[in-house]
Amino acid sequence: MDQKPTMMTYIREEAEYLKNMLNHYPNNIPTIDGREWLLLATGSSINAAYSAKYYIEHLTDVIIEIEEPFKFHYYEKLRPAIDVVIGISQSGESTSTIDALKKIKLERPTVRTYAVTSNLTSEITQVVDRVIDIEMGEERVGYVTKGFSMTTFKLMLMGLKTARERGQITSEQEQLELKQFATAIEEIPNIINKTETFFERWQAEFSKATRFTALGCGSVMGTVLEMQTKFCETVRVPSQGMDIEVFMHGPYLEVNRNHQMFFIESNSPVNDRLTRLKEYETQYVDNLYTITLNDTVDERTIALDLSQIDEYKAPLFTIIPFQVLAHHIAEELGRNLTQRIYTDFGVAMQSKTKPGNYA
Template identity: 45%
Template sequence: MTTMTMFDYINQEQETLTNILQMYDFSSDPSLAKMGTVTVLATGSSFNACLSAKIAFEKLADVSITIEEPYNFNHYGRLIKGTDTIIGVSQSGKSASTIDAMQNPHKSEIQRIVLTSDLTSPIAQVVNKVIDLNMGIETVGFVTKGFSATVMQLILLAIKVGVSKNQIDEQRLAELKQELLEIISNIQSVIDKSNAFFEHHENLLKLGGRFVALGYGPNWGVAKEFETKFTETVRRPSQGFELEAYMHGPYLEADWEHTLFFIETPSVNQSRSQALADYMDSYVGKILKVTTEKSSDAAVLGLDVTISEMFSPLLLIIPFQLIAYRTATVKGIDLSKRIFDDFDSVLKSKI
């Protein structure tokens, strides 16, 4: 039996997202038309995916969303008054903290929805509606395809809510579907460009001691997923920050060991990002950028795609998934070898 790798799953993303979009049922659902104030419960890469999709979801579905870490919410949290929907996200469906938070007593009129890739998993038994992530079971612990599928499913759920509220008509629905198809069609090109970018900076990344990613808007979620992926695979100090938050303290630790990644899309915040990059350039080892725009600068991975900012995480995450995998590989880290093998059983983090 062939052992799957992160790279294998990255290469499946284009086909998987295409299938998800083509198979999606956008018909109106009366239960979703009532959605207005939403609490989302997720942890790890699922949390990062929700953060990446939050702006698109709020805009397309006309809702307000709060994203909570389920363990903390279960023990210390409180639902915002007027909450009508709780959405849990667990790719495996076995996250103990998410299951506990979803099944805790709440008002009966609050609908509970879960997104999972295992429809028979424990979390599927404690909710009103189960949404299949529709990407199969990802056997590699360092999820890539699952992250992208979660972002896509949340965007499509938001569109379905908008349709159910009669806020998205047939013409607008067709436009959104076409935009998403065009985004998906660029995935292979992004993979190829990311591979070339990695190879150009391979020595820098191989020797890097501290990695930081900065993003704004929906790509704050991409920066956080960068943190998760690099921590899990490269196993060097790595963090992801919202652009402005980095300016309020974290920049003070910057030194020559730091490699800073700036994630940029055309936005009112882009000039702020560029000003920070220019300032930090003389204080860190290297500034690298990933942007949706075109670039001939060797330090900038320019994807050269036209894409709305709210959907941009679907493409901007891919370079970091690939760079994490390839950096770990050149560092000699065998990602197929399990470490902390008894962690889940001892700490009971998964059922």
């Protein structure tokens, strides 16, 4: 009998699948003509949208608006300037995203609509003008990891191709971007190994945590939001991910010695502010950790050794340690992640069109 796949099964596949997506570029990326894109997504899909947003806007003249589809459907208006709407749903079965796309198409038939999904026969594909394949097949665990990374990269490559087609970058700049991605993707197995060593060093502290917090700014907002999602799903200890400015306007008051705090350094011009915050919190929190793109020797730091990666590409790689830690800390705490819980929730609450096909 084949062993059930786990989160780690799919995390370990990320490098191979990302490499394949890169090798198929640009033929696997559609041409998108609009200049104001509305991205509709929930859960890990919206976190992936935030992870790609600044990369796309950095390279192109595109303005990205990101919305939760349920809220958008009932409370928001489609601005006249929006000319492209992209619904993101790895399963293709997110009811709120499908319903919002239907409403938009009914109210503004001329707007171009796309679905970014890994399920090419799902319901979302029936309500859009064009389907964009995430190129990863089916992820048969309830806590997506590979799908998050593949969605982020697909969106980033959509931005790269758009920038090249509009003449906003040269062919040489495009090739440099591709080369930097390729070099960094080769490091993913090392990032996984480093994170596992890091977990072994600090697992006793992780198992006693009363709260996990991840802090970053700018381009890594998608990373901290996905950390929050993944830890809540798997570790099931209060977890939060937020911008440092948000943290400094209220949430800083709740910290105590038992908290576990992660700071994400992304080669951003505002890293100094992050560093000063970390130095301040050493007075009040015992366990502070750092995830950095650079190489450093520090037992409390996961050094990704990706100093050539700018802050806009960073989210594709800074999420990997959190994916690994979510799985390992959950296992340490006795969470049986292969045993699905609340299996009727999606259908009962009509958040999914049908139950997931989980192993």
